[in-house]
Amino acid sequence: MSYLNSITFGRYIPTGSVVHRLDARTKLISALALLSANVSGQSFAPLAGMFLLVFAVAGLAHLRLTLVLSNLRPMAWLLALTVLLNAVLTPGRGEAFGGAFTEEGVRQGLFLALRLAGLVLTASLLTLTTSPLDLADGMERLMRPAKRVGVPAHELAMTMTIALRFVPTLADEAERLRRAQLSRGADIEGGLLRRLRGLTSLLVPLFLSAFRRADRLAVAMEARCYRGEEGRTHYAQAGFRGIDAVAAVAVALVVAGMWCWK
Known part of the structure; x- marks a missing residue:
């Protein structure tokens, strides 16, 4: 259990990058769009696009890739169990590894494990690049229309x-x-x-x-x-800028590609 001190999920690591300077609402909406495209995908192509975007954003945020991937270490057993159970229990015609597993099961297990890993990496990248106060402010502003119905x-x-x-x-x-x-x-x-x-x-x-x-x-x-x-008042007033529009368009293109290749 010594891996507990390496968990970075929920931590904010300021680097002063362009990703950190984005409006929290831009990052929240982008993360939700990526997560929805990830869940709806039915092939490896959308997952590949999502991982490429996550790695690119990590580079722009000046975050070490090992730091981002460290969030997968505590759940390595869950990913391995997902692959194993699907490989054994999923019916199929093709046999792999001496007949113990099916090709369909191995493929399905890898797909689900990568999907789960993508969900974790996307969420962790959001917390690594957004301070808790900005995250709370962004969530509040996005949910503000729901206040009309008592939320x-x-x-x-x-x-x-x-x-x-x-x-x-x-x-x-x-x-x-x-x-x-x-x-x-x-x-x-x-x-x-x-x-x-x-x-x-x-x-x-x-x-x-x-x-x-x-x-x-x-x-x-x-x-x-x-x-x-x-x-309650806000010391700093957040607002959309040109860089937020560029980021939103880039994420929209990736998400559109994931939907087209799902």
């Missing part, structure tokens, strides 16, 4: 942003607890069953730490007289 746009945006922000925080806390337990002689390394038994010594203090952090956050927000959207 608490500001509260929903703030809740989702806090949840994303706490992912790397809890991962760091879990890694700290793991090292503390190892220093006390706890047996939490080794095989799968031993690790599962050792999880109990981590989950209980991790939950307690999460509740303590949530309580401190609530106290801090109350101390700053936070009352939701009522009477």
